Amino acid sequence: MIKIIRNFAKRIFSGVFKKKGEIKLGFYGSPNAGKTSLANRISQDWLGEDLGTVSKMPHETREIQIKEKVVLERDGKKIEFKLIDTPGVATRIDFEDFMKFGLKKKAAQDRAKEATQGIIESIKWLDDMDAVIVMIDSTVNPYSQVNITILGNLAARDIPVLVVANKIDLKKSNIKKVRGAFPEYEVVGISAKGGDNIEEFYEELFKLVKKV
Amino acid sequence: MAKKVIKKKVVKKGVKKLAVRNNTSSKMRTKARSSLSKKNDLTIHFMPYSEIANEDAVARVKKIMGIVLKNKIIILQGKLRVEEEAKLIENSMMLIGNVAGFAGIEIASLSGENENRSLFDSVRRNIAKILVGEQDAITVIGPASVVKEITKDPKKVELLLARK
Ligand SMILES: Nc1nc2c(ncn2[C@@H]2O[C@H](COP(=O)(O)OP(=O)(O)OP(=O)(O)O)[C@@H](O)[C@H]2O)c(=O)[nH]1
Numbered sequence: 001m002i003k004i005i006r007n008f009a010k011r012i013f014s015g016v017f018k019k020k021g022e023i024k025l026g027f028y029g030s031p032n033a034g035k036t037s038l039a040n041r042i043s044q045d046w047l048g049e050d051l052g053t054v055s056k057m058p059h060e061t062r063e064i065q066i067k068e069k070v071v072l073e074r075d076g077k078k079i080e081f082k083l084i085d086t087p088g089v090a091t092r093i094d095f096e097d098f099m100k101f102g103l104k105k106k107a108a109q110d111r112a113k114e115a116t117q118g119i120i121e122s123i124k125w126l127d128d129m130d131a132v133i134v135m136i137d138s139t140v141n142p143y144s145q146v147n148i149t150i151l152g153n154l155a156a157r158d159i160p161v162l163v164v165a166n167k168i169d170l171k172k173s174n175i176k177k178v179r180g181a182f183p184e185y186e187v188v189g190i191s192a193k194g195g196d197n198i199e200e201f202y203e204e205l206f207k208l209v210k211k212v
Numbered sequence: 213m214a215k216k217v218i219k220k221k222v223v224k225k226g227v228k229k230l231a232v233r234n235n236t237s238s239k240m241r242t243k244a245r246s247s248l249s250k251k252n253d254l255t256i257h258f259m260p261y262s263e264i265a266n267e268d269a270v271a272r273v274k275k276i277m278g279i280v281l282k283n284k285i286i287i288l289q290g291k292l293r294v295e296e297e298a299k300l301i302e303n304s305m306m307l308i309g310n311v312a313g314f315a316g317i318e319i320a321s322l323s324g325e326n327e328n329r330s331l332f333d334s335v336r337r338n339i340a341k342i343l344v345g346e347q348d349a350i351t352v353i354g355p356a357s358v359v360k361e362i363t364k365d366p367k368k369v370e371l372l373l374a375r376k
Pocket residue numbers: 029030031032033034035036037038053054055056057058059060061062086087088089135166167168169170190191192193194
């Protein structure tokens with residue numbers, strides 16, 4: 001009840017005081033979920049340029065990456081976004097895992113160090129978001145503590161969330177399981193890489209923005 | 213109400229130690245202060261909620277990390293708050309690279325409402341039943357290296373618990 005009133009008040013005040021300018025849209029999730037792939041796709045679709053680098057080696061994004069003034073248009077409505085791609089959050093980092101991808105020990109240790117700092121950054125930035133896309137790799141178990149902690153912290157801050165179940169192009173993908181894990185959230189299944197279902201994603205994104 | 217059940221089952225309040233050691237002498241253990249103790253030294257620390265109930269977030273996280281760094285697995289009766297979960301992750305990240313052998317934590321909050329199957333899956337029900345009864349929620353937190361060992365060989369924990 002209090003939450004409803006608070007949300008209501010928030011909406012009224014933001015309507016009055018904040019000209020609904022730029023929306024700070026965060027991309028959160030586990031390493032390798034496809035956050036940068038989706039951020040790049042949006043940035044490419046509307047700006048024609050990439051935002052960050054994508055890799056099959058986890059913890060590719062180790063610093064916050066920002067793309068400003070990304071204007072999306074839908075049904076005659078224009079919304080300006082600031083896309084904020086964050087380093088994948090994990091509870092553990094073992095540099096030896098990077099060596100399996102062919103990195104030398106030193107390089108692997110450096111990557112691990114940067115990755116730990118990246119995660120601290122990601123968590124700090126939670127406070128600054130207007131809305132967040134929580135990216136979940138739909139080919140792996142969605143009941144991970146990282147997903148639970150991220151969603152819990154966003155809920156505690158009253159930040160609107162859209163859950164994206166990514167990699168639906170893969171055989172192992174299971175959107176149902178993602179929906180089952182987080183029944184209280186809107187879940188849209190896409191392939192950030194191949195572009196499947198991106199239209200529906202944009203539709204959900206515009207709905208999400210209404211909650212800001 | 214649930215609390216009473218737990219007390220009975222746990223017998224003694226406070227720390228419950230179930231340790232197997234592989235010839236790690238206590239001297240060696242104190243020597244290795246800023247690094248984790250031997251992998252085979254598996255200890256479970258049962259933490260009744262009362263142990264942290266009156267602490268603030270910072271003190272809770274400090275307490276938990278202190279135990280995890282001794283290479284113990286914590287079974288906490290109840291749940292951490294979301295901001296404490298986040299702090300725990302931040303803290304772990306700060307320690308990786310600074311504490312030899314420490315690669316972070318595994319944490320799983322298990323309750324009736326969520327079916328967290330990401331880890332401990334084959335052992336958690338048993339642990340939960342033995343240690344906390346049919347409690348609403350428990351949180352398992354351990355050093356990642358140790359949890360890796362367990363998931364490779366879940367019988368280890370079951371054996372331990374069976375012997376108590
Ligand atoms: N098959 C498939 N692969 C994908 C999809 N989206 C991303 N990937 C792949 O998954 C890997 C990780 O993608 P990223 O976009 O770098 O993931 P991230 O979430 O930014 O990862 P971090 O930066 O490490 O946190 C890359 O190899 C991508 O090509 C998808 O929809 N389908």
